[in-house]
Amino acid sequence: MERLLGTGEFARRSRLSVKALRLYERQGLLRPARVNGVNGYRGYREDQLTGARLVALLRRLDMPLTEVARIAAAPEPDRAGLLAAYWAGVEERIAVQRSLAAHLRVVLSSGEGLLEMYRVEQREVPERVILTEQRHLLQPELEDWILTSWERMRKAAEPYGGASAPPYVIYHGEVNEDSNGPAEVCYPIDAASAPPEVASRVEPAHTEAYVRLRKAQVVYPQILSAFDAVARWAEENGRTVVAAPREVYFGDWASSGAEDEVCDVAFPVA
Template identity: 45%
Template sequence: MTEDDQVNVRDDDELLTIGAFAARARLTAKALRLYDRLGLLAPARVDEASGYRYYRAGQVDRARLVAMLRQLEMPLARIAEVVETGGAEGADLLAAYWAEAEDRFAGRRALAEYLRGRLSGRSSEMYEKFEVEIVDLPEQVIISETRHVLADELPRWIPAALGRLEEAAGACGGTTGAPFVAYHAEVSMESDGPAESCVPVADEAAARAWAAAQGRARGIEVKVEPARRLASTRISKAQVAHPQIIAAFEAVEAWMRREGWTYDGPCREIYFADWDAAGPQDPVCDVAFPVRHTP
């Protein structure tokens, strides 16, 4: 070890009072106490008699890093993970968090633009791009998985649930139609539905045997859905994203009111394309409402 290294070690090991450390880290003593309470930055030593906190000079970089990560509104658990990991791996964790944050902001920006359109009376213009038609569906046997989920959980739960059901369909005579998700109540960031992922299958008896083996813990069910008439509009992969999909649902509802149709069951999203292979403008989903004609 060189003399310069010895000096640096001594400098890093220097114990500072909380006030002196706060000044060096360009933070407040209040912030340091908070970081300690949250488990993000503990003092190097706490005097048992006085309760005074002492920090090592070498903790300054960590203190500043924690402060800057908090400015990104990063959850405390993820801050701890980034700080503890450090290096290139810590940088990758930060990049992953920021990509998620940008996606959330993009969704909020799109929602703000959508709401501006509604508030300024341009709803009808937004609805014009959706072509609505009536589609008749025959009676079908459905295997389904129902769960209470919030809106931000849907992108993970829907493909996972439909994947499980489509795999199970092999033991139920195979699929006989496009998988879909039915919404029995509002799903948003404040309301958790429930939502029901559904796959039509060929063999009712086999489906009931499969469901009995699964039990009801996962919300598994088999039902015979009667023939239905749907008011439906087709949307692209880009339009499935929130809040664009809200406009599609509202466009169908506006069309129903104009044409004299009323609700006859929970609304649904019907997925008919390979999601991974589809481009942003490729049609992948029908937004639909079961309807009956108003007398």
């Protein structure tokens, strides 16, 4: 008969604890080859060590058991890709948490170090026609509304050559869990007049003070630090804010990573 490894020996050679082996057995992740119905003795085959060692290494990444099970059960050619996708998600989460921690440090220190977090620049924005939609809504509803509004505007703008500049969102009032704005989505087009089925207006030429953000910094609430930074810079440098602040989205959000630049927070100033 094939020699089976006892729980203690298998645990030692696989670099898993006996307690972990019991847990993984209950989870169906790593079952013994044989369980004695009389004394409960568990035996493992020698060839189970490779899978057990993989489980041990994946757990050292703090990987959830459901994800460990998915990778361990996948065909060998697919495992590296699954691990890469999982780790990309971990790095994105850490990047978002890092930017949140930076925001909280500023909040807890009454704004100390705020201007050191961002580089404020200025640019000239020409007069342009924009398709527009405005709504009162709370922060949890904001992202879905922005995306669906821009998609409607994109279709309406196609006969006019599409967008002439990156779309943006103007905040005419605070938008958070308690305050509902309003917010206004804007879609610039290169036309003297806009499609009649979509609301439009002309936004005058102006100077903007702005900061450029990575995708991880755009997440709410840490993005609020960027608004505070531009407002403080304007105050300390003799600029007057002459219109509502906005977020200008120039990057491909879906394909961008956490460290890619995707958005400007901008204030019209004079």
